[in-house]
Amino acid sequence: MIQTEVKSLEEALDEAIVMAKTKQAPQLLSISEQIDNVEPIAFFTKADDIKGDRVFWLSSEDEFYLVGAGQAYSIKADSDRFVEMEKQWNKLLSDAIIINPYKLPGTGPIAIGGFAFDPLKEQTALWDHFGGSLFRVPTYLLTVIDGFCYLTINIIVHKEDHAKQLLYTINKNKQHLLNDHFTLPKSPSITAKEEVNPHTWKQLVLKATKEIKDGQANKIVLAREMKVKFEKDVAIAPIVKQLIDTQTNSYIFAIENEQTCFIGATPERLVRVEDQKLLSTCLAGTAPRGKTLEEDIQIGQCLLTDPKNREEHDFVVKMISKAISDYCENINVPSEPIIYPLKNLQHLFTPVKGTLKKGNSIIDIVKQLHPTPALGGLPRGKSLTFIRANEELDRGWYGAPVGWLDAYENGEFAVAIRSALLRGSQGSLFAGCGVVKDSDPEAEYQETTIKFTPMLSVLGGE
Structure with missing residues (x-):
């Protein structure tokens, strides 16, 4: 340059x-x-x-x-x-x-x-x-x-x-x-919504648990789609504004292309690099927020001690630590997760830090980390093969890295969850969950239902 x-x-x-x-x-x-x-x-x-x-x-x-x-x-x-x-x-x-x-x-x-x-x-x-x-x-x-x-x-x-x-x-x-005088378009309002083949999806959860019990994988992440319709073509700006106001611990992103917009509020950082200092985030294990402070704390403590969620979280921690080991030095990983609260959900959270070795870039790290066990599964190859062969959903950019990089080797990428693809008066929302050997299809279905909430709430749905 x-x-x-x-x-x-x-x-x-x-x-x-x-x-x-x-x-x-x-x-x-x-x-x-x-x-x-x-x-x-x-x-x-x-x-x-x-x-x-x-x-x-x-x-x-x-x-x-x-x-x-x-x-x-x-x-x-x-x-x-x-x-x-x-x-x-x-x-x-x-x-x-x-x-x-x-x-x-x-x-x-x-x-x-x-x-x-x-x-x-x-x-x-x-x-x-x-x-x-x-x-x-x-x-x-x-x-x-x-x-x-x-x-x-x-x-x-x-x-x-x-x-x-x-x-x-x-x-x-x-x-x-640069003129601040503007009128924000009217917020959207959902007139119809449809969950795509929920029964078939639950059957797929059962199939995944059998695959895991047979020793073919340790974890498989499955995603599903909800289709929505609006009263008129959707304006993106008011959705962005509502996400800013309501999803206060998240990355808010909107990427338009050819009158289609991929938009979301994801809590999950994949990697940030600034002045060669690297930060990655392990965010796996999910529970709802409580209606009172006491209930909220109790749910959080149950999440911290729940074997299924701790196992799912530990998979991600180990994978990220291993993936960056050849690219970073001075790696630091806390021994225990903490609770990361969002407006509608709370998650298990572990930060992983390091210093990027000379000659390596943020794209090198993105390539190594994607998909993390939180979005693909373990082992990576076997879980992806199962998803590719069995999942009806075309994930597109859902669950994938979105972010930016500059001319000075800084950048940041998040994992595009809690997201929707909007075009005209129609949209598709996406949510997923990690399936392990003891997963219950109905419980996993309910978890994904909760994960639709952040986007539904700003799109004029429930």
């Missing part, structure tokens, strides 16, 4: 045009500035007027926002997707002109998007617009970090472009995006 001194946007555009003419190839220009405070949901709402799709990311724990409008560049990879995605990203950066005096995580050019759960599973029309992986470099990127706002303009400049024309368009869109 070409890091240059701070200069005006017009000067930077002139430089990029000269570079495009010299190379006889399009040139990525990225220029960042600190701006007055902007409400992220206002920026996201107004981004609907900008050509290209939107992206939204919030790490609620850190109040860290990434909000993207438009598309400067996209990276798609289906074959050898992790390697190919990173190869394309590094190639883009190597030729880029970057003007960013801050170099804070999430400023400058970023790639934000995700991967499919299983690229070997035959894809249905449900996930037509997403593929094996898709990452977007937003044209206009709002980053909120430590309470300060930054705006990055990413633009592909061509040799025949004129700086003043580009500058006019950019300034016009900036003025629109």
Whole structure:
């Protein structure tokens, strides 16, 4: 990458045009500035007027926002997707002109998007617009970090472009995006919902327990789908706003593509890397919240001592620790989990920390960790083979890594659970659970029913 001194946007555009003419190839220009405070949901709402799709990311724990409008560049990879995605990203950066005096995580050019759960599973029309992986470099990127706002303009400049024309368009869109006066569209309202083949799904749980008892696997994670219909085409911004307000310990994400939006509020971090410091999260074992404080504490204590949930959690802890061992040093793993409370649910939680060894990247870790035992099972190969052969659902990006990475080797990925795929006036919600040898189909069905709650509640359902 070409890091240059701070200069005006017009000067930077002139430089990029000269570079495009010299190379006889399009040139990525990225220029960042600190701006007055902007409400992220206002920026996201107004981004609907900008050509290209939107992206939204919030790490609620850190109040860290990434909000993207438009598309400067996209990276798609289906074959050898992790390697190919990173190869394309590094190639883009190597030729880029970057003007960013801050170099804070999430400023400058970023790639934000995700991967499919299983690229070997035959894809249905449900996930037509997403593929094996898709990452977007937003044209206009709002980053909120430590309470300060930054705006990055990413633009592909061509040799025949004129700086003043580009500058006019950019300034016009900036003025629109940074104006806090906006009207939030009306929240959606579900008019019908349908659980897809619940009886068949329960029978599949029984089949999975038999597979486990026969020694073919230790754990198999099964997912199911709920279809919903709305009174009219769904506006995404009010759903994002309600997720922010209600799912306070979660990652909130929305990734639009071709008028379809994958949206969710997941509590499960896959991995974060900042200044080579790695943090991964083991989040497996689920129970509802209590109606009173006393009941809540009692349910949490039962979760901590429940053999089925502790076994499920320990699978994840051991797998993550082993997966990062060749890529990290100074690894630290607590000996016991704690309770991680959400609005509707509570989980067993163990953080795993380490230092990324030189020469390794966050994509290396994502490749090693996905899918964790919390979303696939153990052993990984056998559980995935069972899911691929028996599960009716096309998971698409459900249960897969979604997140971002920047030009400075920082990034974060979460596991896309508690999520929905929305298009027009229809949507699909997804939920899953870990099946072990003693699993009861009805209990697993009820667990997945509870896991539908966060998305249902913001979509105007129960």
